[in-house]
Amino acid sequence: MSSGWFRRNPLTYLTLLAVAFFSAFPVYWSVIVASHDNAAMAEMPPPLLPGGNFVANVSRVFDTTPFALALVNSFVVAGTITVSVTFFSTLAGFAFAKLRFRGRNALLLLTVVTMMVPTQLGIIPLYMLMIKLEWTGKLYAVIVPALVNAFGVFFMTQYLSRALPTELLEAGRIDGCGTWRLFRHVVVPAARPAAAVLGMLTFMTAWNDYFWPLVVLTPDDPTVQVALSQLASGYVRDFTLGLTGTAVATLPLVLVFVLLGKQIIGGIMQGAVKG
Amino acid sequence: MPVAHRAPTPETPPRPRPDGSRAGAATSPWRHRLDRKVSPYAYVAPFFLLFAAFGLFPLIYTAWVSLHDWNLLSSANPFIGLDNYRELFADGYFWNAAFNTLSIGVLSAAPQLVLALVLAHLLNRPLRAQTLFRITLLLPNVTSVVAVVVIFSQLFGRDFGLVNAFLDLVGIDRVYWQAHVASSHVAIATMIMWRWTGYNALIYLAAMQAVPREIYEAATIDGASAARQLWGITIPMIRPTIIFTVIVTTIGSMQIIAEPLLFGAQVSNGASTTGGTDRQFQTLALYLYEKGFRSFEFGYASAAAWVMFLLVVVVVGFNYLVVRRMRGGLDV
Numbered sequence: 001m002s003s004g005w006f007r008r009n010p011l012t013y014l015t016l017l018a019v020a021f022f023s024a025f026p027v028y029w030s031v032i033v034a035s036h037d038n039a040a041m042a043e044m045p046p047p048l049l050p051g052g053n054f055v056a057n058v059s060r061v062f063d064t065t066p067f068a069l070a071l072v073n074s075f076v077v078a079g080t081i082t083v084s085v086t087f088f089s090t091l092a093g094f095a096f097a098k099l100r101f102r103g104r105n106a107l108l109l110l111t112v113v114t115m116m117v118p119t120q121l122g123i124i125p126l127y128m129l130m131i132k133l134e135w136t137g138k139l140y141a142v143i144v145p146a147l148v149n150a151f152g153v154f155f156m157t158q159y160l161s162r163a164l165p166t167e168l169l170e171a172g173r174i175d176g177c178g179t180w181r182l183f184r185h186v187v188v189p190a191a192r193p194a195a196a197v198l199g200m201l202t203f204m205t206a207w208n209d210y211f212w213p214l215v216v217l218t219p220d221d222p223t224v225q226v227a228l229s230q231l232a233s234g235y236v237r238d239f240t241l242g243l244t245g246t247a248v249a250t251l252p253l254v255l256v257f258v259l260l261g262k263q264i265i266g267g268i269m270q271g272a273v274k275g
Numbered sequence: 276m277p278v279a280h281r282a283p284t285p286e287t288p289p290r291p292r293p294d295g296s297r298a299g300a301a302t303s304p305w306r307h308r309l310d311r312k313v314s315p316y317a318y319v320a321p322f323f324l325l326f327a328a329f330g331l332f333p334l335i336y337t338a339w340v341s342l343h344d345w346n347l348l349s350s351a352n353p354f355i356g357l358d359n360y361r362e363l364f365a366d367g368y369f370w371n372a373a374f375n376t377l378s379i380g381v382l383s384a385a386p387q388l389v390l391a392l393v394l395a396h397l398l399n400r401p402l403r404a405q406t407l408f409r410i411t412l413l414l415p416n417v418t419s420v421v422a423v424v425v426i427f428s429q430l431f432g433r434d435f436g437l438v439n440a441f442l443d444l445v446g447i448d449r450v451y452w453q454a455h456v457a458s459s460h461v462a463i464a465t466m467i468m469w470r471w472t473g474y475n476a477l478i479y480l481a482a483m484q485a486v487p488r489e490i491y492e493a494a495t496i497d498g499a500s501a502a503r504q505l506w507g508i509t510i511p512m513i514r515p516t517i518i519f520t521v522i523v524t525t526i527g528s529m530q531i532i533a534e535p536l537l538f539g540a541q542v543s544n545g546a547s548t549t550g551g552t553d554r555q556f557q558t559l560a561l562y563l564y565e566k567g568f569r570s571f572e573f574g575y576a577s578a579a580a581w582v583m584f585l586l587v588v589v590v591v592g593f594n595y596l597v598v599r600r601m602r603g604g605l606d607v
Contacts, residue, residue, distance in 0.1 A: 013402075016408050029429075030422070110323075124577045150322075179315075207419070210419060243426065257413075
């Protein structure tokens with residue numbers, strides 16, 4: 001009786017369950033490998049349940065690469081970028097959604113277009129610029145170019161034009177509020193839910209960024225993803241080490257995601273744009 | 276526009292604030308006007324300035340650098356016209372990389388978007404555990420590229436990989452995934468698909484939820500099957516979203532680099548920028564990385580980047596035309 005909902009759409013549920021399995025399995029697998037030693041993983045068939053070797057593997061990871069430093073670096077980088085992107089996106093989103101000014105539509109269109117520009121192709125001059133600024137090997141080089149992005153501006157514009165009542169702003173104007181006071185006391189409180197989602201998405205993207213940090217940072221002062229890639233491409237085929245690093249770098253994010261998943265998914269579906 | 280915004284907002288006299296201080300700056304008439312004129316620009320300026328400096332400028336400057344013999348260490352960077360481009364077009368490795376990029380792109384993007392569409396269609400009905408399914412679908416997108424490649428390289432490992440263990444089990448020969456063109460492309464495409472299918476499915480689902488229910492109800496009464504509803508109603512209704520995802524996915528797949536870089540690092544130490552011993556999975560972006568950051572030929576690498584940019588525009592344009600012409604629909 002209670003399985004009536006299943007019997008109504010058995011094929012749908014089976015397909016979705018299979019997809020859910022394939023989506024979750026590789027992450028689960030990294031936990032399996034991270035909690036065994038290499039000898040156990042070489043057996044056939046391989047173990048399918050977590051083992052007891054996790055702590056030992058983790059300490060090996062921290063001995064092999066500057067992983068603790070990398071974690072701190074990634075927190076600094078992703079944290080700074082998150083605060084900055086959220087702030088500037090709310091500010092610009094407010095202007096685009098609720099303020100009238102000449103050229104607004106053209107500038108908003110330009111913002112949308114920049115989302116499509118493959119900026120990765122400008123990487124050579126960007127690197128030359130970093131040499132000029134003497135930022136190579138420093139965290140600025142990773143942080144500063146990521147302080148704003150078009151997706152954030154677009155996302156906050158969308159949200160604020162829907163969720164922020166224009167009458168509230170007009171009331172503030174009549175009370176003699178300048179634009180900045182309006183922003184601080186009316187816009188920021190109204191923007192909070194969307195800003196939280198944007199913040200989480202931005203943190204994830206920044207935490208997971210790999211290519212640019214690899215180019216511009218040095219192996220002895222890396223971010224987590226760079227350290228991880230070193231760990232996984234050593235001279236010895238040590239999969240346990242690589243996957244333990246992966247688990248340590250990924251699981252906190254996965255945990256946050258599972259806890260706050262509903263809001264994040266809502267945000268992605270509203271923005272409906274790749275970040 | 277400007278006319279409309281003059282009329283409201285009567286100039287209000289400065290009122291004392293509740294805390295007794297005078298409401299300063301913004302309320303004196305000319306400052307008030309200045310505030311309203313300048314503030315909007317000041318608020319959008321940080322975005323445009325930073326984007327111009329670190330996004331747009333480098334991209335355009337690439338074209339300039341590509342016309343020079345520009346090296347990291349050389350002090351003089353003479354202008355050499357189109358020589359870099361001539362050399363590039365004569366380089367077999369460049370064309371090899373272009374082929375690999377297109378091959379991996381097609382192998383990953385096409386099944387990914389079709390599967391995403393089907394999944395979104397399945398999720399777009401009253402189901403138990405909706406949120407749980409959505410969260411699991413998006414889980415791969417939360418993991419980093421590096422994590423994905425490390426995990427899948429283990430799964431695709433020659434000796435102890437789970438995939439080969441499974442092939443053994445069903446009686447098929449083991450595959451050395453990195454060694455061949457086709458198998459390495461399939462492995463890399465699998466990683467990309469795994470990471471992005473759920474994401475695209477959610478985007479499609481968002482678009483599908485905006486399609487009016489009544490259309491489906493009418494179609495059901497007329498006896499249209501679920502598959503026919505997907506093809507006849509859903510796809511035409513969400514076409515703008517499909518076009519959008521095709522464009523974004525195409526742009527993304529023309530720039531694939533981390534996957535081949537790390538997949539190669541699993542088998543050949545130090546030579547990972549070549550994408551396998553015979554460059555069997557070196558993509559264009561990886562080629563650019565090899566030229567720019569291994570041999571530091573900035574001029575030459577910039578030429579490659581600029582050609583890639585044009586290629587992105589061409590391929591995106593082509594895909595756009597194809598998708599726009601694709602007519603699903605019940606011929607209304």
